[in-house]
Amino acid sequence: MNKTELIAVIANRAQVTQKVAEDVLEAFTSTVSETLGRRGEKVVVTGFGTFEVRNRVKRTGKNPRTGELITVPEQKSPAFRAGKLLKEAVK
Numbered sequence: 001m002n003k004t005e006l007i008a009v010i011a012n013r014a015q016v017t018q019k020v021a022e023d024v025l026e027a028f029t030s031t032v033s034e035t036l037g038r039r040g041e042k043v044v045v046t047g048f049g050t051f052e053v054r055n056r057v058k059r060t061g062k063n064p065r066t067g068e069l070i071t072v073p074e075q076k077s078p079a080f081r082a083g084k085l086l087k088e089a090v091k
Contacts, residue, residue, distance in 0.1 A: 036078055047085035054079045 001009070003025070011021035032043050032051050042052035058074045082090075 040076075045083070047083045049083040049086055050081045052079050052081070053077070 007021045011018045044050045061072045
């Protein structure tokens, strides 16, 4: 399912226009992005899951073109951990 299809499903289930559903989805994604990016805080949607920032440690990697060993610096990475209800729905 892509973004357009998701907006259509949300609009249908919530009985709102696709524009309203798109605005809500945009507000959700921008709020999660801002909370993770600027504040580094996690966002918990009980039952669905947790969005958080994880630190990836510095490591040695290999350049796929040259085979040369390189150092990959420590970096932050967004992560999602599924909640109980989502895990049960996928079973």
